[in-house]
Amino acid sequence: MMHNHHRTVLLLLLVVIFYSTPAVRSQSSGCYFTAMNLYGPASVQEGQKFEVHTLFSVTCPGGGEYTIRADLVDARTGQILSTYRTTYAILGPFAAVFTNSVVAPRAGWWSLQMNLYVLGSNGVPVGPQSQQIFGLTITSSTPTASIVIS
Secondary structure (H helix, E strand, O other): OHHHHHHHHHHHHHHHHHHHOOOOOOOOOOOEEEEEEEEOOOEEEOOOEEEEEEEEEEEEEEEEEEEEEEEEEEOOOOOEEEEEEEEEEEEEEEEEEEEEEEEOOOOEEEEEEEEEEEEOOOOOEOOOOEEEEEEEEEEOOOOOOOOOOO
């Protein structure tokens, strides 16, 4: 009788463990970026609006609809300056170009960072983020006065 009781307890324990363990769904998508190239001006005047073009390649082996998001960020403060996003049906390798626009701050060196994400239908990233830091010179828009001595 004691032997039967142990089997019942063991069976009950296995049933509880089986039903209380959360199901782990495999992410067959496993998207990842294979390339990221940035194109933009080397310098702009303060207050000037300019564009940064991001050419990227991404692979999503599982296929499906994914949102690609590109955030242009001030590398010093972490503030998002511009976001571009769109949704694509992706199966295998895929490439596109995004354009982010931003207005230059005061004169000096400006460090920026481009962050790329692949998001699933629920808005959660389905792969590692890709990021690249770059910078440009912001020149003064005030004309320099010249003195003429006669």
